[in-house]
Amino acid sequence: MTERSGRRPAAVVAVTVDLVIFTVRQDRLHVLLIERGNEPYLGRAALPGGFVRHGETLDQAALRELREETALDGRQLHLEQLHAYSEPARDPRGRIITVAYLALGPDLPLPVAGTDAAAARWTPLSSALDGGVPLAFDHAAILRDGLERARSQLEHTTVAAAFCPEPFTVGDLRRIYEAVWGFKLDPSNFRRKVTRTEGFLEPTGDRRVPEIGRPAALYRRGPASLLIPPLLRTGDVTLP
DSSP, X not given: OOGGGTSOOXXXXXXXXXXXXXXXXXXXXXEEEEEEOSSSSTTOEEOSEEEOOTTOOHHHXXXXXXXXXXXXXXXXXXXXXXXXXXXXXXXXXXXXXXXXEEEEOSSOOOOOOOTTEEEEEEEEHHHHHTTSSOBSTTHHHHHHHHHHHHHHHHHHBSGGGGGSOSSBOHHHHHHHHHHHHTSOBOHHHHHHHHHHSTTTEXXXXXXXOOSSSOXXXXXXXXXXXXXXXXXXXXXXXXXX
8 A cells, every 4th residue: 555545655664572481489479570681771770572583473472582682492381472562653763663572480580681681680570560660662451461361361271380399289380370469369269169170180099298297298289270260369269
């Protein structure tokens, strides 16, 4: 289409991928942030990501950027496409659309920065959301969307187990829910819900013996992918 036909010419658009990567460390939800090594926003904290290369799919670009900027293997994580962000002025370099991904993993190791990242670190989510760590581009909005997706996924799917190194106890799983949802849960109600949900957990037959207290049964993730019924944030798993 040309301007002579009465229509605007097609925009020249580049595509990037950005990654919202969550893990739980010391019972707190953390997000992986990098320090940008290039302009724009040189030195500013940002989500890992970069441009999609010629011949790459979006998934391939996400896995490559994760590996290059943090040295993490995305194939070992729960990885799903989150949303596309296309505000015309979202990037000062030009018309750039980004496709964000959500990644979840259990107590992931310290990341190693590479290529365009000057540094990479796990940051408590509260610091990234309260303005204590200003983020580049529209990454604060992407991060909030990623958090809500993760919270919703814990309600309707078994993905919470992706945060737990196997084998794990029901208490380990409950602390994942508490870290992601941001509030305490009633231990008895939570145990009743998750152990009665078909396919969520599989007992290993072993127990973990703590220094203090009773031995706790150990579980692995079961074959189910959906929680039926869902484990809602407003349900009876919360403290009265």
